[in-house]
Amino acid sequence: MKNIPLLLMGCGGVGRQLLQHIVSCRSLHAQQGVHLRVIGVCDSKSLVFASDVITRELNDQTLYEVCRVKSNGSSLSALGDLGECIVYGNSESKRKVMDIAALLGKATGLAFVDCSASSETIGVLNQVVDMGCCVVLANKKPLTSIMEDYDKLVSYPRRIRHESTVGAGLPVIASLKSITFIRRPSPSYYWEFEWYIGISAKNLGFTEPDPRDDLSGMDVARKALILARLLGRRINLDNIKIESLYPDEMGPDAMSVEEFLASGIVSLDNDVQERVKKALLNGNVLRYVCVIEGSRCEVGIQELPKDSPLGRLRGSDNVLEIYSRCYNKQPLVIQGAGAGNDTTAAGVLADILDIQDFISLKRVDSVW
Numbered sequence: 487m488k489n490i491p492l493l494l495m496g497c498g499g500v501g502r503q504l505l506q507h508i509v510s511c512r513s514l515h516a517q518q519g520v521h522l523r524v525i526g527v528c529d530s531k532s533l534v535f536a537s538d539v540i541t542r543e544l545n546d547q548t549l550y551e552v553c554r555v556k557s558n559g560s561s562l563s564a565l566g567d568l569g570e571c572i573v574y575g576n577s578e579s580k581r582k583v584m585d586i587a588a589l590l591g592k593a594t595g596l597a598f599v600d601c602s603a604s605s606e607t608i609g610v611l612n613q614v615v616d617m618g619c620c621v622v623l624a625n626k627k628p629l630t631s632i633m634e635d636y637d638k639l640v641s642y643p644r645r646i647r648h649e650s651t652v653g654a655g656l657p658v659i660a661s662l663k664s665i666t667f668i669r670r671p672s673p674s675y676y677w678e679f680e681w682y683i684g685i686s687a688k689n690l691g692f693t694e695p696d697p698r699d700d701l702s703g704m705d706v707a708r709k710a711l712i713l714a715r716l717l718g719r720r721i722n723l724d725n726i727k728i729e730s731l732y733p734d735e736m737g738p739d740a741m742s743v744e745e746f747l748a749s750g751i752v753s754l755d756n757d758v759q760e761r762v763k764k765a766l767l768n769g770n771v772l773r774y775v776c777v778i779e780g781s782r783c784e785v786g787i788q789e790l791p792k793d794s795p796l797g798r799l800r801g802s803d804n805v806l807e808i809y810s811r812c813y814n815k816q817p818l819v820i821q822g823a824g825a826g827n828d829t830t831a832a833g834v835l836a837d838i839l840d841i842q843d844f845i846s847l848k849r850v851d852s853v854w
């Protein structure tokens with residue numbers, strides 16, 4: 487049985503769904519000769535980990551308890567004494583995470599799974615890859631920081647996976663890598679979103695923790711940047727032209743998420759509705775589009791024919807059209823649910839399984 491140790495950072499909608507997928511797939515994974523051994527889970531302030539991270543794990547009952555506590559909005563420190571595991575608070579948890587990485591990184595291997603939405607994990611990830619750990623990302627921020635951070639992470643191509651950072655569980659990254667690594671084309675591609683923002687979308691797990699990350703275009707811009715960098719574009723977020731759907735006075739510096747959802751977002755309705763009506767009069771619909779073509783990298787609303795591939799999008803669907811030397815007249819099209827905790831966690835789980843060959847084997851540094 488191949489034993490894959492993992493430490494989960496972030497136990498929100500996606501992280502909890504991942505833990506539930508891990509538990510519910512136990513027998514399936516056993517049939518495949520694999521056991522995912524969760525040795526620790528952390529949130530923004532605490533860490534819960536197995537009493538012996540080399541031989542033990544957080545058992546399924548503990549993982550369920552972790553999900554219960556976090557779904558109640560509590561910190562992991564509320565877990566208290568759970569027998570086989572230990573809970574550390576903020577000051578000790580960061581040091582303990584690094585100790586675990588140093589202990590397991592080059593011995594058994596360890597997958598650091600980042601399902602947070604924080605930039606604070608960037609420093610941790612850049613250190614643990616140097617210790618021989620693997621990194622699996624749902625969090626886009628480690629890949630959309632400064633080029634130095636990006637270059638550090640991708641300098642270990644065999645030990646980093648980030649399928650869910652763009653289009654949730656859709657095979658976007660894998661498809662683009664398969665095209666890019668055949669030969670370095672300079673493809674242009676279009677990214678479409680059907681906006682489905684509001685309290686219901688947040689409750690469905692479609693939005694970022696702060697939906698303004700979606701409505702400002704910043705989340706789409708992060709995805710665009712990940713794809714552009716994957717294609718060799720040495721650019722940063724501030725190189726991307728972004729159209730926000732809300733004014734600065736509704737931004738994070740001016741009001742809380744709760745205030746924005748309670749009063750800010752509703753005040754946007756009239757303007758958006760007017761734009762929708764105007765588009766419909768032209769037989770068009772509004773779509774939030776990201777275009778990366780040549781030196782152009784833009785994110786914003788466009789009027790598009792309602793019967794076009796992008797115009798036919800519904801719900802949380804994304805569609806990615808990739809034009810390249812091989813797909814120059816008819817694009818490669820990837821379409822499907824591009825948001826939601828379930829599909830995102832499934833993409834993360836697939837990435838963890840994909841790196842199993844680089845984990846749980848005695849490692850010789852020169853090999854990896």
Ligand SMILES: NC(=O)C1=CN([C@@H]2O[C@H](COP(=O)(O)OP(=O)(O)OC[C@H]3O[C@@H](n4cnc5c(N)ncnc54)[C@H](OP(=O)(O)O)[C@@H]3O)[C@@H](O)[C@H]2O)C=CC1
Nearest residue numbers: 496497498499500529530602603604606624625695825826
């Ligand atoms: N939902 C979707 O459809 C998709 C989401 N993603 C990405 O998945 C990530 C998670 O999204 P979601 O689950 O909705 O977010 P949530 O806000 O629900 O959960 C985020 C979790 O991260 C924890 N956290 C915050 N800071 C840190 C830190 N420094 N170290 C460790 N953990 C930390 C939070 O802890 P605490 O509870 O203490 O606040 C919380 O448990 C995001 O980056 C998002 O962009 C990617 C693709 C699709």
Ligand SMILES: N[C@@H](CC=O)C(=O)O
Nearest residue numbers: 692693694700824825
């Ligand atoms: N908020 C994002 C979730 C996936 O990245 C989206 O709307 O697609």
